[in-house]
Amino acid sequence: GAGVSQTPSNKVTEKGKYVELRCDPISGHTALYWYRQSLGQGPEFLIYFQGTGAADDSGLPNDRFFAVRPEGSVSTLKIQRTERGDSAVYLCASSQLAGAGWDEQFFGPGTRLTVL
């Protein structure tokens, strides 16, 4: 596709449920990133993939959060036993070159997650 896409655009769930958020990066981009953005704040880094492997997952807040990228393109962010504090906009970005710090990142529109 022409840009990074994310689905769903909105997700409302109940506390304790499991959710999956999907990201389709720009075709050919090797690096993929997940961020979380709370209201009035800048995006907060969660995890960075280089190809299929997670090169840096130090931003994941706890073990309820997990992300995969099995074929090096689409990625899924998985949240178990959701809590109200998980409510935020989850942003995905991709970049062409290896190394998160080196190349321009292109962002998707985000998934707004609301945990009731």
Add this chain to the structure above:
Amino acid sequence: KQEVTQIPAALSVPEGENLVLNCSFTDSAIYNLQWFRQDPGKGLTSLLLIQSSQREQTSGRLNASLDKSSGRSTLYIAASQPGDSATYLCAVSSASKIIFGSGTRLSIRP
């Protein structure tokens, strides 16, 4: 630990004015600095990327500068227009992650 601060948090100016947005960071060991624009309810749009070896980048009415030694960057917007109204975020990259500031919410009054 890298911290990124943007001042002011909000700014309102009349159309046509030139303006400057500020970004400061605590660790000068960065790979690059990027300025983004975010419209309400939308994702981020990259405006300018300055590599650590560069001092400035220009795109149209936008000019971004970088002073690594002092840990500062500025985004200059010339001849502001109502369509420039948005939140502007700066982000610095170091190692494998990018750290964002909280943004400056800009409003251009017609």
